[in-house]
Amino acid sequence: MDKQDYKIHIVGAGVSGLIAATVLEQxxxxxxxxxxxxxVGGRVKTDKINGYQLDQGFQVLLTAYPAAQKYLDYKSLELQHFLPGASIFKNKKQEVIGDPLRDTSLLFSTLFSSIGSFLDKKKKLKLNTRLKNKTIDQIFSDKERSTLSYLKALDFSESMIxxxxxxxxxxxxxxxxxxxxSRMFEFVYKMFGEGSAALPKGGIEEIPKQLLQKLENTT
Ligand SMILES: Cc1cc2nc3c(=O)[nH]c(=O)nc-3n(C[C@H](O)[C@H](O)[C@H](O)COP(=O)(O)OP(=O)(O)OC[C@H]3O[C@@H](n4cnc5c(N)ncnc54)[C@H](O)[C@@H]3O)c2cc1C
Structure with a gap:
């Protein structure tokens, strides 16, 4: 039978369905x-209301995701990158902690933040390095446990957790x-450490829109 004669139906035009169509076309x-x-887009949607772009749910693209690198054209998405850190609101105070090795502007706020002890910060840096050296295959074949028990085993303080x-x-x-x-934790943590969290200039829905545009032989 000719490949064109196969009737293949994909249920759902979320990112998974669009990628399935891409691979089938290829x-x-x-x-x-x-x-x-x-x-198209499924859960990855942006509503445009009164000139504002409202993404449905807070979604970011981690640029290090291997599948995203394989299927997306980052340049035409005009990615806007977030700082490699997190803003934490505690006791009516805002504190910013992050990876000072990637962005030195985060050094002082991270060192002097009350989030976690000095030892926690050292452990976090150690975890970054350990996961940089661990491959994705190693992560997904390693023993798994809950993320909480994994973090406790690494001896992070209750406050840091x-x-x-x-x-x-x-x-x-x-x-x-x-x-x-913990496999998923290690994977996501590694991805945050190796790339950046970013949003397409036109909102998160630009991702499924781009996947759709590239399809040529899909109905
Ligand atoms: C609040 C929130 C925040 C998130 N943040 C992030 C993030 O920051 N980064 C990240 O990478 N991921 C994030 N995700 C996860 C990401 O959105 C999903 O992993 C991804 O969208 C799943 O895509 P999918 O195609 O598998 O499923 P879906 O997006 O759910 O698509 C399924 C599609 O199938 C259609 N469908 C279902 N049943 C039928 C049927 N019977 N007939 C016809 N059509 C059908 C639906 O209408 C839908 O369009 C987040 C998710 C949520 C909810």
Missing amino acids: NGFSPIIIEATDR NDFFKPFFSGIFLEDQLETS
């Missing part, structure tokens, strides 16, 4: 995507007990 097939809503890791990673794992696998 292999000579012409798939059909069935999407229930009025446009409660004031930084829990709020930061709840927003990524979409659960606040850090029960997500």
